[in-house]
Amino acid sequence: MDEVCRAIADPTRRAILDELVDRDGQSLFELCARLTLKHGIGSSRQAISQHLEVLQSAGLVRVEREGRYKFHWFHGEPLEEITRRWPTRTQGESDA
Template sequence: MFRALDDETRRLVLDQLAARDGQTLFEICTVLAARHDVSLTRQAISQHLGVLEEAGLIRTERRGRSKYHYFTPAPLAEITRRWPIGPGTPS
């Protein structure tokens, strides 16, 4: 999971899915290009999505010819539960 989060593009993808779940690859690519000036190919973004899915940070659902991507916050919640950072905790 940490390897998946180590990449800025993958963090941007997670931010987009957290803001609006259930996006297709086309929608994700469009938002990344328009809002974040990320000009990667659809194949490159698809590979990033694969890494995020493998890490358990997103899940996918196929409907007809479209594949929808959903943010899965549970792994991140587990990290913050296990290693909380707050007042008095060294960061």
């Protein structure tokens, strides 16, 4: 829970999740390129790699090494914990 919340607190990491939702299974290099082009993020490869570690540790990204490539998949299930923990609508707040 703590790791999930901290993971999505960074805008670059949120962009990474967006990118993976858009095209799942990207390698580190592919991600770096697309983040720069489509999201205007100028972070180095190492920076992105560290972000991916945080996301992986939070369970939001699944990683698999194949040869010299490392592929990444989005996994959103841990996010459910957030809305499970707090009600998104207060009692009696229905718009009737």
